Amino acid sequence: xxxxxxxxxxxxxxxxxxxxxxxxxxxxxxxxxxxxxxxxxxxxxxxxxxxxxxxxxxxxxxxxxxxxxxxxxxxxxxxxxxxxxxxxxxxxxxxxxxxxxxxxxxxxxxxxxxxxxxxxxxxxxxxxxxxxxxxxxxxxxxxxxxxxxxxxxxxxxxxxxxxxxxxxxxxxxxxxxxxxxxxxxxxxxxxxxxxxxxxxxxxxxxxxxxxxxxxxxxxxxxxxxxxxxxxxxxxxxxxxxxxxxxxxxxxxxxxxxxxxxxxxxxxxxxxxxxxxxxxxxxxxxxxxxxxxxxxxxxxxxxxxxxxxxxxxxxxxxxxxxxxxxxxxxxxxxxxxxxxxxxxxxxxxxxxxxxxxxxxxxxxxxxxxxxxxxxxxxxxxxxxxxxxxxxxxxxxxxxxxxxxxxxxxxxxxxxxxxxxxxxxxxxxxxxxxxxxxxxxxxxxxxxxxxxxxxxxxxxxxxxxxxxxxxxxxxxxxxxxxxxxxxxxxxxxxxxxxxxxxxxxxxxxxxxxxxxxxxxxxxxxxxxxxxxxxxxxxxxxxxxxxxxxxxxxxxxxxxxxxxxxxxxxxxxxxxxxxxxxxxxxxxxxxxxxxxxxxxxxxxxxxxxxxxxxxxxxxxxxxxxxxxxxxxxxxxxxxxxxxxxxxxxxxxxxxxxxxxxxxxxxxxxxxxxxxxxxxxxxxxxxxxxxxxxxxxxxxxxxxxxxxxxxxxxxxxxxxxxxxxxxxxxxxxxxxxxxxxxxxxxxxxxxxxxxxxxxxxxxxxxxxxxxxxxxxxxxxxxxxxxxxxxxxxxxxxxxxxxxxxxxxxxxxxxxxxxxxxxxxxxxxxxxxxxxxxxxxxxxxxxxxxxxxxxxxxxxxxxxxxxxxxxxxxxxxxxxxxxxxxxxxxxxxxxxxxxxxxxxxxxxxxxxxxxxxxxxxxxxxxxxxxxxxxxxxxxxxxxxxxxxxxxxxxxxxxxxxxxx
Ligand SMILES: [Zn+2]
Numbered sequence: 026x027x028x029x030x031x032x033x034x035x036x037x038x039x040x041x042x043x044x045x046x047x048x049x050x051x052x053x054x055x056x057x058x059x060x061x062x063x064x065x066x067x068x069x070x071x072x073x074x075x076x077x078x079x080x081x082x083x084x085x086x087x088x089x090x091x092x093x094x095x096x097x098x099x100x101x102x103x104x105x106x107x108x109x110x111x112x113x114x115x116x117x118x119x120x121x122x123x124x125x126x127x128x129x130x131x132x133x134x135x136x137x138x139x140x141x142x143x144x145x146x147x148x149x150x151x152x153x154x155x156x157x158x159x160x161x162x163x164x165x166x167x168x169x170x171x172x173x174x175x176x177x178x179x180x181x182x183x184x185x186x187x188x189x190x191x192x193x194x195x196x197x198x199x200x201x202x203x204x205x206x207x208x209x210x211x212x213x214x215x216x217x218x219x220x221x222x223x224x225x226x227x228x229x230x231x232x233x234x235x236x237x238x239x240x241x242x243x244x245x246x247x248x249x250x251x252x253x254x255x256x257x258x259x260x261x262x263x264x265x266x267x268x269x270x271x272x273x274x275x276x277x278x279x280x281x282x283x284x285x286x287x288x289x290x291x292x293x294x295x296x297x298x299x300x301x302x303x304x305x306x307x308x309x310x311x312x313x314x315x316x317x318x319x320x321x322x323x324x325x326x327x328x329x330x331x332x333x334x335x336x337x338x339x340x341x342x343x344x345x346x347x348x349x350x351x352x353x354x355x356x357x358x359x360x361x362x363x364x365x366x367x368x369x370x371x372x373x374x375x376x377x378x379x380x381x382x383x384x385x386x387x388x389x390x391x392x393x394x395x396x397x398x399x400x401x402x403x404x405x406x407x408x409x410x411x412x413x414x415x416x417x418x419x420x421x422x423x424x425x426x427x428x429x430x431x432x433x434x435x436x437x438x439x440x441x442x443x444x445x446x447x448x449x450x451x452x453x454x455x456x457x458x459x460x461x462x463x464x465x466x467x468x469x470x471x472x473x474x475x476x477x478x479x480x481x482x483x484x485x486x487x488x489x490x491x492x493x494x495x496x497x498x499x500x501x502x503x504x505x506x507x508x509x510x511x512x513x514x515x516x517x518x519x520x521x522x523x524x525x526x527x528x529x530x531x532x533x534x535x536x537x538x539x540x541x542x543x544x545x546x547x548x549x550x551x552x553x554x555x556x557x558x559x560x561x562x563x564x565x566x567x568x569x570x571x572x573x574x575x576x577x578x579x580x581x582x583x584x585x586x587x588x589x590x591x592x593x594x595x596x597x598x599x600x601x602x603x604x605x606x607x608x609x610x611x612x613x614x615x616x617x618x619x620x621x622x623x624x625x626x627x628x629x630x631x632x633x634x635x636x637x638x639x640x641x642x643x644x645x646x647x648x649x650x651x652x653x654x655x656x657x658x659x660x661x662x663x664x665x666x667x668x669x670x671x672x673x674x675x676x677x678x679x680x681x682x683x684x685x686x687x688x689x690x691x692x693x694x695x696x697x698x699x700x701x702x703x704x705x706x707x708x709x710x711x712x713x714x715x716x717x718x719x720x721x722x723x724x725x726x727x728x729x730x731x732x733x734x735x736x737x738x739x740x741x742x743x744x745x746x747x748x749x750x751x752x753x754x755x756x757x758x759x760x761x762x763x764x765x766x767x768x769x770x771x772x773x774x775x776x777x778x779x780x781x782x783x784x785x786x787x788x789x790x791x792x793x794x795x796x797x798x799x800x801x802x803x804x805x806x807x808x809x810x811x812x813x814x815x816x817x818x819x820x821x822x823x824x825x826x827x828x829x830x831x832x833x834x835x836x837x838x839x840x841x842x843x844x845x846x847x848x849x850x851x852x853x854x855x856x857x858x859x860x861x862x863x864x865x866x867x868x869x870x871x872x873x874x875x876x877x878x879x880x881x882x883x884x885x886x887x888x889x890x891x892x893x894x895x896x897x898x899x900x901x902x903x904x905x906x907x908x909x910x911x912x913x914x915x916x917x918x919x920x921x922x923x924x925x926x927x928x929x930x931x932x933x934x935x936x937x938x939x940x941x942x943x944x945x946x947x948x949x950x951x952x953x954x955x956x957x958x959x960x961x962x963x964x965x966x967x968x969x970x971x972x973x974x975x976x977x978x979x980x981x982x983x984x
C-alpha cells in the first residue's frame with residue numbers, strides 16, 4: 026500500500042492548480058452521504074509455518090513478504106510440488122481486524138486457481154474463527170484482491186484449494202488489509218495509463234489502444250467516469266482492488282501527450298498522462314519449429330517417427346496456406362537435421378520430391394546443425410561433422426543452407442564460430458531453455474543480437490538469442506496460438522521498448538505442445554487475422570535464414586561484435602555416464618587418426634560412408650538429450666533404461682566403428698596379428714598422424730611380441746625396451762616423421778638394460794622428473810624436475826596432485842576422502858617405472874591410481890581406475906590438483922581456441938566449471954605444467970564449484 030500513498034502525493038504535485046478545485050469539491054462533498062472506507066495494509070505479519078519450499082534455497086516462504094532479493098530480483102515462494110497441500114500460516118502478533126487480502130502470483134506457469142483464508146486465535150488452527158474462499162487470478166504474475174467483512178484474528182492460514190497446470194505453486198507477494206475510518210472522497214485511488222505498442226485499423230483510420238489500470242483501495246463500490254483523450258468518456262463502476270479499462274483513441278504521428286482523468290461524482294480523483302504517438306513500427310517474427318529432443322519425451326525411435334510426421338504435417342499446412350497474405354503463409358524450421366537426414370533416406374521418391382520442393386519454395390527451412398549439441402563436449406574435428414549433413418544436402422540437392430538453430434542448450438563453445446563460418450553458415454538463431462541451469466545465458470544475451478567473432482578474428486556469425494527462449498509457448502500456452510491473448514505480445518514489446526531495445530524486428534521462437542511438439546495449424550489464421558486488425562505490430566511467419574538475412578540487411582551496421590567463449594552450462598550432464606563419455610572422446614580421436622592414415626596410405630579408397638556413420642554416432646552421443654525426462658526420479662524404469670540403452674549405443678557403436686576404420690586404415694588384417702614376419706622376426710610399423718615429429722612410448726600386446734624382447738630401429742640399432750608386468754612389450758619410438766612411419770623389428774634376445782626410470786617405496790623417477798606419493802592419501806606430494814628448485818605441488822594447501830574427493834549430494838563443503846592406501850611398485854624400470862596406489866574410496870568399490878615415468882619422455886602419466894558403485898542420488902567425484910606455479914596463468918584447450926578463464930570468456934559464460942578438450946596449462950614466465958585430460962572433460966578452477974547453485978532457476982547464484 027506504500028504505492029498508494031506515494032502516488033497520491035505525486036498526484037497532488039502533478040495536479041498543481043487542480044488541487045485547489047479538488048479541495049473545494051471536498052468541502053461540498055461534506056453535504057453528501059457518500060463515504061469511502063479505505064483499506065490499508067496491515068503491518069508486520071510473520072510467517073510461522075508453511076508447506077516445504079522447492080529445494081535449493083531460492084524459494085522460501087519468507088520471499089512472499091520480502092522485497093527485492095540479491096541483484097534486484099524479487100524472489101518468490103514455490104512449494105516443493107505440494108499443489109493443494111500448499112499453505113502459509115501468518116501471525117500478526119495480536120488480534121487485528123482483517124478485511125482484505127492481496128496475492129500476486131508467481132511469474133511462472135505454476136499458478137493458483139483458488140484458496141481459502143482460515144482465521145484463528147491459535148497457531149494450530151484447531152478452532153477456526155472464520156473462513157473466506159478466494160478465487161485467484163490463476164495467471165502468471167496475476168494479482169488477486171479479495172475483500173470481505175472484517176474478521177478479528179491473530180493468525181491467518183492461506184490454504185491453496187485448486188491449482189493451474191503445475192504443482193510448484195506459491196506466490197510473489199501476499200498482503201492483508203484493514204478498514205480505516207471513512208473518507209469523503211476516494212482520493213487514494215490511483216490510475217496508470219499506457220498506450221499499447223500497437224496501431225489498430227478502424228474504418229481506414231489508425232487508432233491507438235490504451236490500457237488504464239485503476240487501483241481503488243476502498244471497501245464500497247462507486248460509479249465513476251473515465252475521460253479519455255479526444256473527448257471520449259466511459260462510465261465505469263469502481264470495485265475494491267485493481268481493474269483494467271481498455272479503449273482506443275486516434276493515433277498521432279507527432280509526439281503528443283494527453284491526459285486521462287477519473288472522476289467520481291464529477292470530481293477528479295486520479296489522472297495520468299499518455300503519449301499518443303508516434304507509434305513504433307514493430308514486426309514480430311514467428312519461427313515455428315519443434316524442439317527436437319532425441320529421446321527425453323519418448324524413446325528415440327518413436328521421436329524419429331513423430332518428427333517425420335511433423336515434417337509432413339508442416340508441408341501440408343504450408344501447401345494449404347500458400348495463397349495466404351504475405352507473412353501468414355505457413356513455414357517450418359527443421360531446427361536440426363537428424364530427423365531430416367533419416368526422413369530423406371526412407372521416404373518414397375514422391376515424398377522426397379515433395380519435401381525438397383517445400384525446401385526450394387522456402388516453406389521448409391533446413392537449419393545446419395545435426396542436433397542440439399552440447400557443443401563443448403565435441404572434439405574440434407567433431408564440430409565439423411555437426412554440419413556435415415547440411416553440407417551434403419546442400420551439394421546433393423543444390424540447396425541454400427546458411428543458417429543454424431540451437432534450442433534448449435545454454436552456452437556454446439567458441440569453436441562453433443569458425444566451423445559454421447567455414448561451412449557457409451552465417452546466421453545462428455539461439456533459443457535457450459528459459460530458466461533451468463542456464464546461468465547468465467539469457468540475462469546476458471536475450472534479445473541482444475551480436476556478431477560472434479571467431480578466435481582468429483577472421484570469421485563471424487550473426488547470432489540472435491530469442492529473449493523468451495525456445496519454450497515460451499509451451500506449458501500454460503501450449504496447444505494452439507488461438508489460446509494466446511494479445512497482451513502477451515504487447516507486454517513483451519513494451520518491455521523491450523522500456524529496456525531500450527533498438528530494433529523494430531523481434532524474433533519469437535514458436536514451438537508448442539512441449540518438447541518434440543507438432544506444428545500449429547492455427548498459426549497462419551492467427552497471423553492473417555492479426556494483420557487485418559492491427560497495422561502494427563505486424564506479424565509474420567518466417568524461417569531462420571529469411572529472418573536473419575533481413576535483420577542483417579536492416580541493422581547490419583549497428584550490431585556489436587563480440588569475442589570469446591560462451592562457456593556452456595549443461596556439459597556436466599556427461600559426467601553421469603563418464604565411461605561412455607571417455608569412450609566417445611577416444612572414438613573421435615581414433616577417427617581423426619584413421620582419416621589421417623587413410624590420407625597417408627590410400628586416399629583414393631577412403632570409405633566416406635563408413636566414416637559418416639561412425640561420426641554420426643559420435644555426434645549423437647554428444648547431443649543434449651541425456652536420457653528420459655524421468656531419469657532422475659525413476660532411474661530404473663523400463664522407459665528410462667530403454668532410452669539409455671539407445672544413448673549408450675551411440676558411444677558403443679561409435680567406438681566399434683572407429684576401431685574397425687583404424688584397423689582398415691592401417692591395412693592390418695582384422696584377426697589378431699601375431700606380428701611375426703616370414704624371417705621369424707616380429708615387425709611393427711609406427712605411424713605418426715600428427716604434423717610434427719613425435720617421440721613416444723609404444724606398448725605392444727604380448728601376442729605380437731612372441732619373437733622376443735629386443736626392438737631394433739630402421740637404422741639397425743637396438744632401442745631401449747622393457748617387458749612389462751602386464752605382458753606388454755614397451756619401447757620408445759623416436760622422431761617418427763610427421764605424417765610418416767618408422768618400422769621396428771622385434772627379435773629374440775634381452776632388452777637393452779639402459780635407462781633412468783626407477784620406482785621404489787613411494788617414489789618414482791626418471792628422465793629428470795621425480796614424483797613422491799603421499800603415503801596416507803596416495804596423491805602426489807612432490808613433483809619436481811631436474812634444474813628446478815620448486816616442488817610443483819602446493820603442499821600448504823593440504824592437498825596433493827590427483828587427490829580424490831567425493832561429494833555426496835550437492836554441497837561440497839565437506840567432501841569425503843579416500844581410505845588408507847597400499848602403494849606398490851608396478852614397473853621397475855629402466856625404461857618404464859610406475860607406482861600403484863590402491864584404496865577404498867567413498868562412492869567406489871575400489872580406486873586404483875598408477876603414476877608412471879618413461880625414460881626419455883618429459884611427462885608423468887597418471888592412470889586412474891575408478892571402479893564406481895551404482896549410486897542413485899546426486900554425487901560428484903573430483904580429483905584435485907594443487908599446483909604450485911606462482912603467478913601462473915591458466916590456459917585451456919577448447920575446440921579451435923585457447924581460452925583463459927575470464928579473459929577469453931564472453932559475458933554470460935559459465936565459470937562454475939569448464940569443458941576442455943586436450944589440455945590445460947598453468948604457467949608463469951619461468952615454468953609451468955601442462956595437464957592433459959584424456960577421458961574427463963570437466964574442470965573446475967579454484968575449488969569444487971560445479972553444482973554450488975542453491976537456486977538453479979535464476980542467474981544470481983552462478984559465479
Ligand atoms: Zn531439449
